Amino acid sequence: MTIDLRRFFQVTNPSKTLAIENLEDQKYYIDFSSVRGGKIIAELKDKITFFSPDEPTCMLFTGHIGCGKSTELLRLKVELEKEGFHVVYFESSEDLEMADVDTADVLLAIARRVSQSLNLIDININPNRVSKLKQLLQGAVDILNSDLQSVKFKIPGLGDVGISSQDESNGEKFSLAFGIGEITTRIKSDVKLRQKLNQYLGPQKNQLVEAINQELLQPAIAALKTIGKKGLVVIVDNLDRVDSRAKAWGRPQQEYLFIDQSEYLTKLDCHLVYTMPLALMFSDGYGNLTQRFPEDPKVLPMVPVQLKDGSDDTTGMMLLQQMVLARAFPEVKPQERLNKITEIFDEAASLDRLCRISGGHVRDLLRLLNNWIQKQRDLPLRRQTLETLIRSRCNEMTMQISDDEWELLRQVKERKKVGGDQEYQKLIHSRLVFEYRDRHGESWFDINPIIAQATELKSK
Structure with missing residues (x-):
């Protein structure tokens, strides 16, 4: 099956909301409720x-x-x-x-x-x-x-x-x-x-x-x-x-x-x-x-890519992978799509990296993927191109973060929770901090993985 790159680009448009009453959009829909608490x-x-x-x-x-x-x-x-x-x-x-x-x-x-x-x-x-x-x-x-x-x-x-x-x-x-x-x-x-x-x-x-x-x-x-x-x-x-x-x-x-x-x-x-x-x-x-x-x-909440203790959330990652693969292979059964990963990506690890770095934020994942397709303009999509996009996005996000906000982000990274003051509200509104829910519906927080490697987040 030859993938239509232009079509793949169009269906990964992060600004497009899936209309479930539309039969075509139904093929792209993934139910994340099992990992959203x-x-x-x-x-x-x-x-x-x-x-x-x-x-x-x-x-x-x-x-x-x-x-x-x-x-x-x-x-x-x-x-x-x-x-x-x-x-x-x-x-x-x-x-x-x-x-x-x-x-x-x-x-x-x-x-x-x-x-x-x-x-x-x-x-x-x-x-x-x-x-x-x-x-x-x-x-x-x-x-x-x-x-x-x-x-x-x-x-x-x-x-x-x-x-x-x-x-x-x-x-x-x-x-x-x-x-x-x-x-x-x-x-x-x-x-x-x-x-x-x-x-x-x-x-x-x-x-x-x-x-x-x-x-x-x-x-x-x-x-x-x-x-x-x-x-x-x-x-x-x-x-x-x-x-x-x-x-x-x-x-x-x-x-x-x-x-x-x-x-x-x-x-x-x-x-x-x-x-x-x-x-x-x-x-x-x-x-x-x-x-x-x-x-x-x-x-x-976000779709979890890892658990509160830092271990992988395999179900969340699997569902995010299916969201990506469904855009390329809407007519293919979910299990069979996994055999086609290398028709889109240079290796399976590149798809994993895309899902993990998104932090489970659906639109951010699609935006990265959409930009990746646009920047490279051919398949398979290469990890090197993705890393360039990640560095660029990290630079954009960190430019406006103050010293006080970096300290709050370090606290969120360590404690997995937020306070109720306006500074925390700003971090959440700016998507620097994401909220997740465990299987029991209890919430926990973590920093956006895009900025996780920033030197400012290293413990002092």
Whole structure:
């Protein structure tokens, strides 16, 4: 079998999220749950489908950026749909300015995405039921110095988008999703407009939640059940990318959104899954966070390449190898792929080195592999090229590390644990430190293997 190098390069794109409903992507998917401390996605699914199918739920999902959360959430979407739920999945970074997010922004994004999704399956809500939402949006548009009636409510090629209501006075159609989309598009790149909108909606967040529940979510669920659906689930991905910078009054944005404003995020009348910044797990406010959400956050850790005692995690390494080999040989059975390693790499040890140096971070592994293919442009991939890439990446990562941070990294390397202060949060956010879970679900930490050979990490 001749490997198409260009195709191999394309399917190792680290920016591409596997969509499990896609038959082609299913061939590349590897289930890491056996080495990640438990079946986390199954727990999220069971909470919705078995324990509380008819009651609203709200759960948090976190992990290092790039560790595979989006792929797992898309798998959750597929499994929930098989159970009869209507699932709305969206990447919040497409709707929000992550450096400046407020609660109303998140609520509006959810309302917009739900209304768009309902329109796609021809569910229409009673036009008279969106009066409060329309009034709030009208006020928002007025605040932004625009006239709602001047907005065109049709998207070329798609027609009307979202839940619609008929304005009896002039026969024009109001589109909830399009109206929200017009607002969010205008404010995303304009900090002054965002401030104006939040000054207007901030004091009315209770009314906004109430309007979304009464005029959108509750009638939507009722309509979904008439066509045999069991309920509505909204998965808000990429909210873990909210910037950690402080708000104008000094409160860190992540803590403001997920702790101070949690009462609004948890009050929508549907099943909700939000991704949450991993750093909040190690903040002083984590105790408050767990009190304000009904469930403790579910953490997706790294795929372990070694155990806490330093010995090899053979299962974790085997699964990472299969992830690489599946991209080259998607039609070949897993055991048979092992006989084809030298069709891609100069020796099996080179594949081992790739997996081990990634620290079990899925996107980092794919990025190294993708760069390796691009730099060499032929097969088999040679170890020497990989080592050049590793040295370059190590240099990039260590340039910004301060003396104090090196000391913290030495402590993590020795103790396999972290503290709760902001410096540790920074190390985790920067992917200098990874979290792992053992077979019993207990967490431990280690430094990113890329920087493990740095001279600064040698004991003093």
